[in-house]
Amino acid sequence: AQPWPTGDRGRAAVTGAASDEFVFKAPILRRVAHTAPYLHDGSVATLPEMVRRMAQHELGKELAAADVDAVVEFLTAIGDLDATGR
Helix, strand or coil: CCCCCCCCCECHHHHCCHHHCCECCCCCCCCHHHCCCECCCCCECCHHHHHHHHHHHHHCCCCCHHHHHHHHHHHHHHHCCCCCCC
16 A cells, blocks of 8 residues: 555644545445546546556556456446435
8 A cells, every 4th residue: 555645634624633634535336437527626527547546556466458448347236226225
């Protein structure tokens, strides 16, 4: 894992608390395939690019194109479920 390259201090800019540095509200995944752009500042235009960046940041890994496609397909499928899971 690695820190995001950003000058935005997150919630700490509002609270002044060191524990809030780089803390951002994370949205739910419902309809994530339909809610571009991504990140708190809208700097990532596509879901595949967001998946690639999250894999690098959270896992320290570069995903193969087929793996990115599979994750995007999964996120699209779960995002289109209604409240009953259908």
